[in-house]
Amino acid sequence: MEFKEGRHRILMVSDFFYPNFGGVENHIYLLSQCLLKLGHKVVVMTHAYANRSGVRYMTNGLKVYYVPWKPFLMQNTLPTSYGTLPIIRTILIREKISLVHGHQAFSTLCHEALMHARTMGYKVIFTDHSLYGFSDIGSIHMNKVLQFTLADVSQAICVSHTSKENTVLRSGLPPEKVFVIPNAVDTTMFKPAPERLSMDPIVIVVISRLVYRKGADLLVEVIPEVCHLYPNVRFIIGGDGPKRVRLEEMREKHSLQDRVDMLGAVPHAKVRSVLNSGHIFLNSSLTEAFCIAILEAASCGLLTVSTRVGGVPEVLPDDMTVLAKPDPSDMVDAIKKAIRILPRIDPQEMHLRMKEMYSWHDVAKRTEILYDRALRCSNQTLLERLPRYLTCGAWAGKLFCLVMIIDFILWRLLQLWQPDSEVETVPDFKRTELKRG
Amino acid sequence: MADPSIISNARFIYVNDNHKFHPPHSVDSHHIIVHRSVVKPIVIYLIALLLVAHAVFLHFEKGEPVTAVIWSFFFGAVLVKFFIWRPIVKESVIIMPEFGVQLETHYGSGRIKRRFIPVSKNLKPVLNEHVTPVTCCWCLSLLIRDENELTLVFKKFRPPLKMLVPIWKALCAATDCKESFEFQEDGQARGLY
Numbered sequence: 001m002e003f004k005e006g007r008h009r010i011l012m013v014s015d016f017f018y019p020n021f022g023g024v025e026n027h028i029y030l031l032s033q034c035l036l037k038l039g040h041k042v043v044v045m046t047h048a049y050a051n052r053s054g055v056r057y058m059t060n061g062l063k064v065y066y067v068p069w070k071p072f073l074m075q076n077t078l079p080t081s082y083g084t085l086p087i088i089r090t091i092l093i094r095e096k097i098s099l100v101h102g103h104q105a106f107s108t109l110c111h112e113a114l115m116h117a118r119t120m121g122y123k124v125i126f127t128d129h130s131l132y133g134f135s136d137i138g139s140i141h142m143n144k145v146l147q148f149t150l151a152d153v154s155q156a157i158c159v160s161h162t163s164k165e166n167t168v169l170r171s172g173l174p175p176e177k178v179f180v181i182p183n184a185v186d187t188t189m190f191k192p193a194p195e196r197l198s199m200d201p202i203v204i205v206v207i208s209r210l211v212y213r214k215g216a217d218l219l220v221e222v223i224p225e226v227c228h229l230y231p232n233v234r235f236i237i238g239g240d241g242p243k244r245v246r247l248e249e250m251r252e253k254h255s256l257q258d259r260v261d262m263l264g265a266v267p268h269a270k271v272r273s274v275l276n277s278g279h280i281f282l283n284s285s286l287t288e289a290f291c292i293a294i295l296e297a298a299s300c301g302l303l304t305v306s307t308r309v310g311g312v313p314e315v316l317p318d319d320m321t322v323l324a325k326p327d328p329s330d331m332v333d334a335i336k337k338a339i340r341i342l343p344r345i346d347p348q349e350m351h352l353r354m355k356e357m358y359s360w361h362d363v364a365k366r367t368e369i370l371y372d373r374a375l376r377c378s379n380q381t382l383l384e385r386l387p388r389y390l391t392c393g394a395w396a397g398k399l400f401c402l403v404m405i406i407d408f409i410l411w412r413l414l415q416l417w418q419p420d421s422e423v424e425t426v427p428d429f430k431r432t433e434l435k436r437g
Numbered sequence: 438m439a440d441p442s443i444i445s446n447a448r449f450i451y452v453n454d455n456h457k458f459h460p461p462h463s464v465d466s467h468h469i470i471v472h473r474s475v476v477k478p479i480v481i482y483l484i485a486l487l488l489v490a491h492a493v494f495l496h497f498e499k500g501e502p503v504t505a506v507i508w509s510f511f512f513g514a515v516l517v518k519f520f521i522w523r524p525i526v527k528e529s530v531i532i533m534p535e536f537g538v539q540l541e542t543h544y545g546s547g548r549i550k551r552r553f554i555p556v557s558k559n560l561k562p563v564l565n566e567h568v569t570p571v572t573c574c575w576c577l578s579l580l581i582r583d584e585n586e587l588t589l590v591f592k593k594f595r596p597p598l599k600m601l602v603p604i605w606k607a608l609c610a611a612t613d614c615k616e617s618f619e620f621q622e623d624g625q626a627r628g629l630y
Contacts, residue, residue, distance in 0.1 A: 055566040055573075068570050086571040094573065422447075424575065424598050426566075 008371050009041040011097045013114070015076050015107035017046040017064065021268045023292050024104050024129050027183055029058075034364030036060045041428070043095050045088075047077045047109060061429065065091055069109075079108040081403065082410055088116045089414060093423040099371055101125045102149075105132065105142060105167075111149045118152050118385070119407045123374045126150060127157040128167045131289045131310050143170045144392075148400045151388045154374040157181050157367070160311030163289040172391070181366045182314070184358040185295040192301030192347035193276040201234045202339060205278035205302065207266060207293060208285070210241030215284030215307060220246050221328035222284070224254045226335050233339070234259050238266035238274050275300040280338050286326055288312050294321065299354045301347020305338045307331070320350060382408050444600050448472060451600040465532040465611070467604045469596050473526060481520045485513030522546035528591045530604055532611045538579070542592055558582045562590070562608035564601060577601045579608070 012032060016024040032042040037060070048054075048066040056064045067087055072078040091097070100117040102110035105128050114124045126149065133139040150156060150171040156178045158164040164178050197203070204226070210216040220243075223235055237247060237260065244262070251260050266274055275281065281297035283306040290311045294304045298320050306312050308323040315321075322341075324334035382404070389404060390397040442453040452468045492509030495501040527543040537555040544550070560580040565587070567576045574595045578587035590604070 054568045065568060065573070067568060083570075087569075087573065090572050 006372070007039050007041070008368075008375070009096055009098045010035065010043070010371070011092065011095065011100045011113075011117075012042060012044045012103065013046070013100060013107075013110050014044075014103035015047055015071065015109045016104055017044060018058070019049055019052065020075065023183070023290075026268075026292070027127075027129065028103055029062075030184075030186065030360045031364055031367065032062050033060060034360045035368070036062060037361070038364055038368060040368070041095075043091070043097065045091060045109075045113065047071055063095075074106075076107060077109045077112075079112065081112070082407060084109065084112045085116050085407070085410055086414060088113050089120060089411070090423055092117065092120065092122065093420055094426050096425055097122065099123050099125065099374060101127065103127050104129050105146050106130070111145055114149050114153065115404075115407060116411075119382075119404065119411050121379060123154045123377060124152075125155050125157065125370060125374055126153050127159075128163060129159060129289060131163060131166045131287050132170060134170065144396060146171045147392045147396070148389070148403075151392055151400070152385055153177070154377050155179060155370050157370065159183050159290040160314045162311040162314065166289070179366075179370055181363055181370075182358075183290050183292050183295070184360045184363050185292060185299050185354065186360065187299050187351065187355045187358070190272055190275070190296045190299035190351075192351050196347065197277070197279060199279070199343065201232045202230070202280065202342065203234050203236060203278040204280045204282050204305075204335070205236045205238070205275055205297070206282045206284070207238040207271060207274060208283065210237075210239050210243040210247065212243065213286055214241075215286050215326060216241065216243035216246065218284040218286075218307075218326060218328060218331060219282075220250045222282075222331050222335070223247075223260060224250060224256065225328065225332045227254070227256055227259050229332070229336070230339065234261070236261045236263065236274065236278060238263040238271075240265040271296065272300060275302060278302055279342055280305060280335070282335070283307065283312070284326070284331065285309060285312075291315055295354070295358060299351055299358075301345070301350045303338050303342060303345050305331070305334050317353075320353075446597055446600075449594065449596045449600065451596065451603075453603060463534070465534075465607050466529060467532075467607065468527055468529045469591060469594050469600060470527045471525070471594070478521050481516055485516050488513050488516075525593050528594050530590055530608070532607055534611050538608065538611065540588075540590060554579065554581060554588070556612065559612050561612060562605050563587070564598075564605050567595075575601055577605055577608075 012028050014024060014028055016022060017028055018025055028044065032044060035042050042062060044062065044064045046064065046066060048068045048070070053066050053068045056066065058064060069077045069084065092100070100113060100122050102114045102124065104110060114126060117124050132142065134143070150173045153173070156167065156173060158167050158178055158180055159182055161180055164175070164180050167173065168175050168178055206219060208214045226233055247262065251257055251262070263274065275297055279302060281294060281302040281304045283291060283294055283304065285291065285307055286309060288310040291306070294306055294312070294315055297304055298316055304316060304321040306321060306323055307326040309326060313323060322334045322338045324330040386401050386404065389400040392400055442455065444451040448471060450470045450472065452470065454466045454468070488509045489506070492501070492506045496503060496506050522545050524545050525542055526545050529541040529543070531539040531541065533539070535556060537553055538559060540552045540554070542550040558581050560582055562577060562579050565576055565578055567574055575598045576595065577590040579590060581588050
C-alpha cells in the first residue's frame with residue numbers, strides 16, 4: 001500500500017453534510033480538506049439528499065458516500081439500531097479505514113456508525129458541536145443515547161470549554177478524554193471591504209436563523225429602542241424562520257421600513273457581501289456552543305455585540321466584542337457602548353489579527369494529534385468493553401450491554417455470510433497534477 | 438502462469454474469447470458465467486416430483502379431491518421456474534468494432550435476451566460504485582446518447598472488479614475514447630484531475 005507511515009484513513013460520519021449549509025456541515029468539509037492537505041485520506045458518509053445518492057467526489061478527491069437511507073425527522077436517518085451495520089461494515093473494509101470520526105450528538109447516523117465501528121474494533125472519535133439541556137424529555141433521551149455512545153469512545157472533541165463542561169455532565173465521560181479544539185474561519189473568504197465605510201449611517205447587521213433559540217424575540221425589543229435613541233443607525237437583517245413574522249410586525253408598528261432591511265435567507269456565498277455593508281454585527285442567541293457567525297463577522301472587520309451565553313466569551317478578545325446579558329435593556333446598553341467605541345476600530349487590523357488566531361489548518365493539526373493518540377489506545381475485546389456500558393445506569397447499563405452483545409453476534413453472522421476477504425477494496429487514486437501550459 | 442482470458446472466483450467465471458473468430462480481434466466476446474452446481478437441479482426436480490407423487494397418493498389412497506393434484510403440479514412448476522428456469526446463468530458482452538456492442542443474458546431455461554447498441558449511440562463505458570442501503574459494489578455501465586439513465590452491462594450479476602476491468606478496457610477501445618484512469622496490475626490507479 002502506498003500510504004506513508006503516520007498517515008490515517010479517516011471516515012467522517014454525520015447526518016449533516018453538503019448540500020446542506022450550516023456550522024457542522026462546514027466544519028466537516030473544511031476539516032476534511034485540511035486533513036487531505038496534510039496527506040491523510042478522508043471519506044465522508046452521510047444520508048442521501050433528494051436525488052443525490054451514491055458516491056460523489058468533492059474538491060481534492062474528498063469521497064462522499066450518500067447512503068440511500070431516507071431522513072425521517074429534521075435531517076436525521078431513521079434509527080434502526082442494526083440496519084446500518086452491513087453498509088458501514090462494507091465501507092469500512094473497502095476504504096481500509098483506520099479511524100471513525102462522528103459529528104454532532106443529534107445525528108442518529110453518527111451514533112449508529114460509532115456503535116458499529118466499536119463492535120468491529122475500530123477506534124472512534126466524537127465531536128460535539130452544540131449545547132443541549134438536561135430537563136426536557138427530548139434532551140433526557142438524547143443524553144442517554146449519548147451516554148451509550150460515549151461510554152466506549154476513544155477520544156471526544158468539544159468546540160469550547162463551556163461545551164466540554166456540558167458534554168461531560170450530559171454523558172458522564174471522564175474529562176481527561178475530552179479535548180477542546182475550537183472551530184475556525186476561512187479568513188481568505190471573509191475579508192473586510194477594501195474601502196472603509198462612512199460612519200453615517202451606522203449599519204448594524206444581523207444574520208441568523210430567525211428562531212427562538214437564536215434570540216429573534218430579543219431583536220424585536222432591541223431594534224425599536226436603538227432606532228429611537230440613534231437616528232443615524234440602520235439595521236440589516238438576513239435570514240429566515242418562523243419568527244420573521246414578528247420582526248415584520250415590529251417594523252410596521254414602529255414605521256421602520258426605511259431603517260430596517262429584511263433580506264430573507266442569505267446564501268452562504270453572499271454572507272460576506274452582506275457583512276461588508278455593515279459596521280457592527282449583532283448576535284442575540286440564547287445558547288451557543290461556539291458561534292462561528294461572530295468569527296466570520298470579526299474576520300470581515302465588524303465590531304461584535306453579542307449575548308454572553310455558552311461558549312461566546314471564549315471566541316473573541318475583549319477589544320473585538322461587547323457582551324451583554326440576554327436581556328433587552330442590557331443589549332441596548334451594549335449597542336450604545338459599541339457605537340461609542342466604533343471609531344477606534346480598524347477593520348483591516350482586526351482581520352489580520354483573526355488570521356493569526358484562527359485557521360482550519362491549525363484545527364486539522366490539533367485533530368491529527370488526537371488521531372495519533374486514539375490509535376495508540378489498546379485494542380479491547382467485547383468482554384473487556386462491556387463493563388463500561390454497565391456504568392450507564394441500573395437498567396440502562398444492562399440494556400446497553402445487551403444491545404452491544406446482539407450487535408457483536410450480528411457482526412459475526414455477517415462475517416460468515418460474506419467474509420471480509422470477499423469485500424473488494426477500492427484502489428487508491430493518485431492525483432497527477434495537470435500541467436498548465 | 439494462468440491463462441489471462443479466464444478469471445474465476447467462488448461465484449463467477451470470466452471468459453474472454455478473442456481468438457475464436459478469423460481474422461483475430463474482429464469480434465471480442467466476454468462472458469460471465471455463474472458456477473452451476475450439478476446437485477441443485479436434481480434436488481429441485483426431485484422435490485417437485487415428490488410433491489406431485491404425494492398428491493397423487495393422497496388422491497388415490499386417501500380420497501383427496503383432484504384439486505390437490507392440480508395444486509401440486511402448480512407448486513412444482515413454480516419451484517422449477519424460480520430455481521431452475523428463471524435464474525440467469527450467463528451474461529455476455531460481444532464487442533464488434535465499428536458496429537457496436539451486443540449485451541446478452543442467458544437464462545436457465547435456454548432463453549436468450551439480446552440487446553444491440555450501435556457504436557454511434559455509445560458514448561462511454563463507466564465503472565461506477567453502486568451504493569444500496571446494505572452494500573456497495575462496482576458495476577459497469579454504458580452512457581448512451583439520448584438516454585437519461587445509465588445502461589447496466591450486467592443486469593443481475595455483480596462480478597468483482599478484476600473481471601470488470603478487462604471488459605471496461607475493451608469497451609473503451611471499441612468506443613474510441615481515452616481511458617481517464619490507467620489501471621495497473623497492483624490495483625493502484627493514476628488519474629488526471
